[in-house]
Amino acid sequence: MTNVTNLETNETIEISETIQDYLSLIYVMERDGEPVIGSRLAELLGVKPPTVTATLKRMVRDDLITMDENGTHLTDQGWAASKVVMRRHMLMEWMMQKTLPWSKLHSEAHHLEHAISAMAESALMEQLGRPQTCPHGNPLPGCESAVENWVPLLDLAVGEIATIRRIHELAEENTDLLGYLEKNLVIPGVQMEVMEILPFNQTVTISVGEKPVTLGNAVAKYIFVEQI
């Protein structure tokens, strides 16, 4: 459970771990201007669509989201709560960074993020030197400008060189994918060059430290780089 204060009534509400998981995904979709679609949530969370529908109804009841002809959107209270969840998650990733491989940080932080108090959160924030992004390069809430100059890998042409900066939150959900990226050094801070783009094959091949790595566009769309 995480306590979040209702902005209108000033009451503190408790949010279950399940709803915190929904909040963080809905936050990312809303922040990026993507429609919040139940079937997409079901796929990302690994649950059945009727389960998602039932949980979204609870979130409407708790004044975290609205659902109407304009789609599904966070309320002010929903935004406030999801920012807390995201920030705690990202701080937990940094906390585990010296202990675990990069590809395991997200799933481990996912367990820990629900247990941290507001006091521990602010102490950790200071101790970590107020990071602007998580170890995957995703922005902490309010730090979006830190990532705005990074471009999608898919925007690059053959021969262009760039530094990998960010693996999008929605790709963090896939542990096998993170393991593959880590094994091939497709991680933030590493320099790469675009070797080959095959639109008919939906692939892009990059070289990382002389080694070619072929990525499907479905994966490459989640990778952002800083052009050199």
Ligand SMILES: [Zn+2]
């Ligand atoms: Zn994460």
Ligand SMILES: [Zn+2]
């Ligand atoms: Zn992360």
